[in-house]
Amino acid sequence: MNLHEYQSKFRFGEFGIPIPRGKVATTPKEAYEIAKELGGFVVIKSQVLVGGRGKAGGVKLAKSAEEARDLAAEILSKTIKGLPVRKVLVDPGVRFNQEIYLGITNDRAVGKPVMMASSEGGVEIEEIARTKPEAIVKEYIDPCFGLHAYQVNNIASGINLPYDHWKQFTQIAMALWQCYLASDAELAEINPLVITDEGQLLAIDGKMIIDDSALPRHPDLAEMRDIEDEPEAETRAREAGISYVKLDGQIGCMVNGAGLAMTTMDMTKLYGGDDIGPANFLDIGGGASPEKVAAALRIILSDPNVKSILINIFGGITRCDDVARGLLVAYEEVKPDVPMVIRLQGTNAKEGRQIIDEANIPNLVSASTLTEAAQKAVEAAKGAM
């Protein structure tokens, strides 16, 4: 789950990282009041769950409360990378002479969290990572021992941080690690961490991603989820207990079990070639009830790229005849008009296939092997393109 900038920085603040003490506004008038309270010199920052807001015109400096109001009106009417701006953060303006990048994420290849830093932080950090990787220094963190002071010193010297700032930098780096650890985060990032004209370090932008699987033990973080800013299909999938990831292909996949879902996606790609592939990963999990099947059908069909649907169910404890009946109920409810191929295997597969065949639904065919099912789904998708 992605946190907004204001939520991330608030969390950072709780761990002792210095942050500007701004407030969130949803109207130009509110932005005006906050800016007035803060003395007029403020920065208006769109709160949307994407990076690169600055470059997209979603971060602007104002010199007075009136200007803050006008800029807030402008930013609140914007759509940034497809997301309408509903909130702005009004932060006190800061004058600074350097932008530092400081972040922690999991390095899956190494199997450890890694702290990364660069003296060239700010809006060009992706470009720096691509063209000048040596400008980014890294320290791997052993989760059992935590972040050591010598590692922070390595980073501070690696980014040529003036010695005056080392003490504060150490405090911030340690606090960021504590925040990352205690939040079960996948990412905790400050970009930029600035050196202000007064010689203080200050985190003026923040981003956190929390591991969804850890949210049950963080009710305070879980309630920060912004459903308005999340793709609707993801919200619906989460509420129905379905794992769903949207992809760019044309074949909607409905499968029980993550491994089987991945195999099914591979098979559509194998027979689909360069042009046709899976439209999504979708695992309905155990117990394919009619309600779940119907929810999954609706989620898959909410993607306009879907040209055919491949349903691949392995009946273990779940019986295929139950799934078949559930599917017919869901079909009656959703009435999809895209071609669907269903492959049932395992417990009561024969009975399940018979139920499907007898229902005689013109756009629903059954298959007995995954190869046959994938080929039929690819043909159907091609036919509809």
Ligand code: GDP
């Ligand atoms: P992002 O583009 O989504 O990463 O948004 P940021 O919050 O990082 O803002 C983009 C850039 O705006 C920063 O890298 C800064 O250069 C600049 N910026 C943000 N806040 C202030 C501020 O208070 N004063 C000044 N001078 N610049 C700021």
Ligand code: MN
């Ligand atoms: Mn930033």
